[in-house]
Amino acid sequence: MAAPSDGLRSVTAVRYVTPLRSGGSVPGVVEADDLGTYVVKFTGAAQGRKALVAEVVVGELARRLGLRVPELVLVHFDPSVAGEEPHQEIQDLLHASAGLNLGMDYLPGAADFAPDALEVDPAEAARVIWLDAFTANVDRTVHSPNLMTWPAAGPREPRLWLIDHGASLVFHHRWDGAADAVGKAYPFQHHALGSRRPDMAAADAELAHRVTPKLLREVVAAVPDEWLTAEAGFTTPDQLREAYVAHLAARAEISAQWLPAPFPARPPLPA
Template identity: 80%
Template sequence: METLSDGLRTVTAVRYVTPLRSGGSVPGVVEADDLGTYVVKFTGSAQGRKALVAEVIVGELARHLGLPVPELVLVDFDPAVAAGEPHQEVRDLLRASAGVNLGMDYLPGAADFTPGALDIDPMESARILWLDAFTANVDRTVHSSNLMTWPPAGHQKPRLWLIDHGASLVFHHRWESAADAVGKGYDFRSHALGPPGPHLAAADAELAHRVTPGLLRRLAAAVPDVWLAGEPGFGTPDDVRDAYVAHLASRARYSARWLPQEMS
């Protein structure tokens, strides 16, 4: 194992356990050479590498802002470790995903969040709402919260965990119009934690100034070159990283433009 920038580690998959069919990307449970078990999202999935870029940048940003996210690791994956997988479509996905993929620490016994199932501190809820608005996360809704509660009841007090940020950073799907999205507002109406309350202003005051260019550069540096190479309109992976930093730094600086008008 090696430690990459800002703590993102690389592990090697040694056993493919099972696919998870609840998500459209068909992630898999994988055991690695560090004795850990991870939910791995594969580069060969229909969502592609940009979903993994968003997972790294937004997941690690959430962690730096004090929100609970399972550890993310880079997973060196050889399809040979899944030679016994019986389903052809999964084998095709794994064969297309040789190399570096993204893993998230597996939380045994974790449960999907349902409203009312957990007493959530209003400020924690506001911080999550702020993060999702800042990163344009379109996939934390009442229909798919991408929130987990863990550990299971009867152990320690369960807490909320944030997962699945691949649908964030929607601007990177059309870089030519990314500048127009810097001040774009966010639709809170279907958010899993409900509409923003009075604590959102406090969350903005607490978090926006912490999203500095220096922090964003460290987060972008954790994204492997191979996930950024060949992006149309950019010469090198570092050019793409600079574009992420510039866009997100501007969005943090001008949060009044995309927060609800009654706050600005």
């Protein structure tokens, strides 16, 4: 198997800018030695390392399926770079997170997705919903879209970007019951893009066959070894990686069992 960091660059934090208190994990804006700025999710947060594993697996899978996700990087973090942070609870989080954490490219000027502010193509909406159904991501609702709008480059119309996948892959919180979740369907009636008349059958035909064991191995190889240790029932990180591959590959093969419905049908094309 490829080295765990294949596909993700590594950077070192040089300045802690500010905490982001909008989410329960309290990520922080950090400047790094590559002159980039990142939103960093920390291993010491209450959600723990499995949230970061889910961020990598789902984010990198989404990217390979043609969806837009800000670049993910591995961030080496020394709490001393945040010496001026005045809040003790933030300092406690940062000191509990010394070492390797996960960064997401900061998109300057990006805005939270607002349903009335951006037209989303039904085909793109269906791809996003398919990904969420496949990875059991029920945390992209009308009340919590976890979507951003941002120009790809220059003065273009805002484009849709996917963020915050830490709540996905529910099965990995209880591996002894993971087999029972392979074909499980999750409720998506309140998905943030459900009103865009997504053609789920078309999305399934386009995406399911692309989720091969080879692709999944490329994705899980990006997860660092240290986030895959001390898991009951597994002796090595590679053994655990193969469990992710097996579960997700099996789920892709039976997509008809969990494909979400109903959604409004797409209007017929003009004659």
